Amino acid sequence: MTLQEQLVALMTILRKEIKRYLRIWMQTLLPSAITMSLYFVIFGSLIGSRIGEMGGFTYMQFVVPGLIMMAIVTNSYSNVVSSFFGSKFSHSVEELLVSPTPNYIILLGYVIGGVSRGLLVAIIVFIVSLFFTGLHIHNLFVVVVIVLMTSVLFALAGFINAVYANNFDDISIIPTFVLTPLIYLGGVFYSMDLLPEFWANVSKLNPLVYVVNAFRYGVLGVSDVSLTIAFGMIAGFTLIAWFYSMHLLNAGTRLRQ
Amino acid sequence: MIPALTIENLSKEYTGGFRALKGISLEVQQGDFFALLGPNGAGKSTTIGIICSLVSKTSGRVAVYGTDIDVDFAGAKKNIGIVPQEFNFNMFEKALDIVVNQAGYYGIPPLLAHKRAEKYLRKLGLWDKRNVSGRMLSGGMKRRLMIARALVHEPRLLILDEPTAGVDIEMRRSMWDFLKELNEDGTTIILTTHYLEEAEALCRNIAIITNGEIVEHSSVRDLLRRLHREVFIFDCVDPLPEAIEIEGFSVHRVDDNTLEVEVKKGQHINEVFARFNETGIRISSMRNRANRLEEMFVNLVEGAA
The missing domain is CATH 3.30.70.1560 (Alpha-L RNA-binding motif)
Structure with missing residues (x-):
């Protein structure tokens, strides 16, 4: 395929992905807006007002970056895992497999689709957060890069989950039993300073700690972890996930007989 | 003239040791209307799966219009249109989107993709249903939709795996007419079918496969003469x-x-x-x-x- 033909194929996958989640917006876009609004009301306004300051900011301001990042992570992941598994389940993935579209374009199409949903939900949640608190971005570059890298990483993770999944239970196990606990223990609602030293060190094994803190640095200018380590960790995991996903596609794992 | 399809010593052994294909060789000439017949589990769908990359071969060689799939699979795929046995499109997508998207996967720009989609949906009597989602179409319409989808990139080799299974007689006849016309226009067609009447009515050459081996490869006329x-x-x-x-x-x-x-x-x-x-x-x-x-x-x- 020429470069132009590959671009057409990429845009086709992307258009299809965006159409899919916009068509079912009540399942894909709305829940995050509602859930986050509840978080803002309960943790930010009601409970947060009694907690006082955290990391030098009001509790509401402190939790907003973590909550936005939570929306990005879950939406990027779930978009790819449900879309790719759905196409595997209905065998419509064969439309792509029989075509000359290269595997990296297939992967890129699904990943950008997941990223676009993650970003769209992030914008929605950000707008909702403005009703509760004022935010100004401390470092736009860090915000943009961390958001993009994180959504790419979790879109890839969703892809890997979809390849291995045999049924619909398999696509909800990882988000429920792995992703959600890691997010909640990733410093969305608290600063690492509040933890005893032992648990603070254990927390540093959680990749979500780096994602949440790097993004919090971009928005508020404060972080519990080194920004360099955070960037390095996310970039490293992203590269591993990309090459592993490509290996799965090239080998036809669970896709070709 | 380069054959439309060349298969040499093709073998497939599935995990678990089942040998679906035991070194088959086959040649389909350009412009042919070819039938691949065999009982259930004979190896027909495995052969087709390997040609269009849904099944990985264990050994052997496959070339489409001279392009070896091990050397340039993307190049070979451009020449192939596939109509599988099972419905394999997203049931929630509209008929037009299904065909246009397929064109996109072959690198056909949206404007041309829409023109082609209209051409084939009209030819197959589905243009009125273009905005209907796949799940709302009847069985016969779904089969025709898969034919339109397989033709949108205008392949030189069209492979149909049981295309008229479950289709009523009237619809089957009209699909036969369409396929004959397509073949007369130069598209090479390979057909697997359980309706031997269909193979006799449409095909010029035939291969019979059973237990992963080709037991007959000749023209329909020669075969009948030997009765x-x-x-x-x-x-x-x-x-x-x-x-x-x-x-x-x-x-x-x-x-x-x-x-x-x-x-x-x-x-x-x-x-x-x-x-x-x-x-x-x-x-x-x-x-x-x-x-x-x-x-x-x-x-x-x-x-x-």
């Missing part, structure tokens, strides 16, 4: 006597008014009518007992078992 006998059923006007014999022919009295007569190679059906006249048997109608190709197919498959 040693044919059985005709005669409906008689008057009741037949209990014991009936016709000199030179083997007969079987089915009921009071029906008689089966076996006509061997070298005998003529006129002779049967001459005997009927001699014995005063009046005939109201006659037909073949079974599809001729079916008879040959059963002989070959049973012979290989």
Whole structure:
């Protein structure tokens, strides 16, 4: 395929992905807006007002970056895992497999689709957060890069989950039993300073700690972890996930007989 | 002329050790209308799966219009259109989107993709249903949609795996006409089917596969010529006597008014009518007992078992 033909194929996958989640917006876009609004009301306004300051900011301001990042992570992941598994389940993935579209374009199409949903939900949640608190971005570059890298990483993770999944239970196990606990223990609602030293060190094994803190640095200018380590960790995991996903596609794992 | 499809010593062994293909070789010429026949589990779908990359081969060589799939699979895929046995499109997408998206996967820009989609949806009588989602279409419409989808990139080789399974007679006939027209316009067609009447009506050449091996690869005409006998059923006007014999022919009295007569190679059906006249048997109608190709197919498959 020429470069132009590959671009057409990429845009086709992307258009299809965006159409899919916009068509079912009540399942894909709305829940995050509602859930986050509840978080803002309960943790930010009601409970947060009694907690006082955290990391030098009001509790509401402190939790907003973590909550936005939570929306990005879950939406990027779930978009790819449900879309790719759905196409595997209905065998419509064969439309792509029989075509000359290269595997990296297939992967890129699904990943950008997941990223676009993650970003769209992030914008929605950000707008909702403005009703509760004022935010100004401390470092736009860090915000943009961390958001993009994180959504790419979790879109890839969703892809890997979809390849291995045999049924619909398999696509909800990882988000429920792995992703959600890691997010909640990733410093969305608290600063690492509040933890005893032992648990603070254990927390540093959680990749979500780096994602949440790097993004919090971009928005508020404060972080519990080194920004360099955070960037390095996310970039490293992203590269591993990309090459592993490509290996799965090239080998036809669970896709070709 | 380069063959449309070349298969050399193709083998497939699935995990668990089942050998679906045992080194088959096959050649389909450009412009041919070719039938790949065989009982269930013979290896037809595995062969097709390997050609279009849904199944990985264990060994052997496959080339499409001279392009080896191990060397340039993307190049080979551009020449192939595939209509699978099972419905494999997103049931929630609209018919038009399904066809346009498929064009996109072949690098066809949106404007041209829409023109092509309209052309094939119209030809297959689906243009009125273009905005209907896949799940709302009838079985016959879904099959036609898969044909339109397979044609949107205008492949030189169209492979149809049981395209008329579950389609009513009228629809089957109209699909036959469409495929004949497509073949006359230069598209090479490979068809797998369980309806041997379909293969006899459409195809010029044939391969019969059973237990992962090709047991016959010749023209339909040659195959039929090799039939040693044919059985005709005669409906008689008057009741037949209990014991009936016709000199030179083997007969079987089915009921009071029906008689089966076996006509061997070298005998003529006129002779049967001459005997009927001699014995005063009046005939109201006659037909073949079974599809001729079916008879040959059963002989070959049973012979290989």
